[in-house]
């Protein structure tokens with residue numbers, strides 16, 4: 001008889017790792033630390049909302065930390081102190097949500113349960129909530145009753161998935177299913193998109209294999225919105241040269257200036273031409289939750305697909321992106337994956353096996369994160385958040401215009417404002433010097449960008465706790481450095 005092998009005893013570190021009393025004590029301590037941190041951030045108690053040094057300084061800090069084998073508690077404290085302080089109202093930099101603190105806490109719920117999701121049995125609540133909530137969100141944005149979609153990790157991935165759906169629909173119509181036969185370079189597809197689109201559209205098209213020329217950039221007007229006459233012109237040109245129109249992508253809104261493309265006009269053009277209309281609403285689609293600002297996304301309800309990042313203007317922690325389809329069944333277009341260990345039929349349109357419709361196999365409990373937000377007044381709260389953030393941008397634009405030392409790139413359409421010192425000749429070097437000083441000595445945080453080849457400063461108002469005085473102090477600081485320059 002074969003001898004039975006002894007079972008390796010459970011190592012004490014593993015036993016301790018799963019101990020519920022230790023977990024409770026650790027959790028209480030962590031909550032206290034996070035609440036203290038939040039209090040300090042919201043109360044502007046730190047010298048700066050951007051406490052970070054140069055990459056070299058940060059590298060040196062963590063190398064030294066690792067060399068002396070710093071503890072987990074010390075690491076938590078260092079991360080709290082050295083990270084960007086998004087809850088500090090003086091942070092006006094990047095387009096990341098300032099998470100509603102209780103939503104952040106719910107990360108512990110989903111991380112502990114860890115019901116990763118590809119098929120129903122891996123995450124039954126996830127799959128069901130995802131199915132129901134994406135229909136609800138879609139309808140709240142005006143999409144048809146039969147709308148639906150999937151959640152994924154980030155707008156970059158979401159835009160790629162939506163464009164894959166568009167590609168396959170066109171491919172099937174032309175009897176060249178890209179999923180089964182690959183793409184046919186001899187019959188090229190192109191995507192039409194504004195010059196101001198986020199780079200992930202270009203990246204998606206290259207990943208799909210169509211190359212850099214397959215992204216056809218459409219001109220924009222003085223307010224950085226797509227020029228629909230040029231769209232029609234570019235489309236005619238592409239067709240004449242033998243290319244197929246895979247999709248037109250509307251920006252709602254653009255990353256650099258927050259400009260909303262004329263979605264209604266694009267939708268009507270796309271319907272007339274039988275072209276897939278995708279809206280990259282990663283940043284600005286939540287305007288549709290606001291009674292005051294929903295006019296900005298008029299026409300989005302006619303899109304074939306829409307991407308919305310809940311981790312931008314919906315106050316939820318990253319990453320949490322919705323890919324919505326006007327016809328929910330079209331979410332099955334991008335992938336037809338055989339996977340006998342997971343599901344029986346590749347082409348079965350079962351809403352409960354989300355892995356059939358997403359890039360991800362395992363994914364985080366994204367729909368639980370969305371559900372807890374939505375069951376806590378989500379749609380209304382998001383509308384109020386949009387109203388406040390958009391109002392901050394308007395107030396800041398007024399402040400910039402009231403100061404002779406400054407100029408605006410354009411009147412804001414969303415919560416993004418580009419501005420710069422009003423010197424006769426735009427001086428990129430001045431801006432570089434000012435921004436370096438801002439990073440080193442400033443209490444606030446804004447970023448830099450380039451528009452039509454020229455350097456600008458850029459604010460994105462993501463924190464509803466920012467006040468008029470915060471913006472004034474930021475401009476005062478810059479003016480002081482300009483005087484010293």
Ligand SMILES: Cc1ncc(COP(=O)(O)O)c(C=O)c1O
Nearest residue numbers: 095154155156198255280282283
């Ligand atoms: C308009 C737009 N689309 C897509 C993205 C990419 O989204 P993510 O960072 O979630 O991948 C961004 C990010 O800022 C964006 O502003």
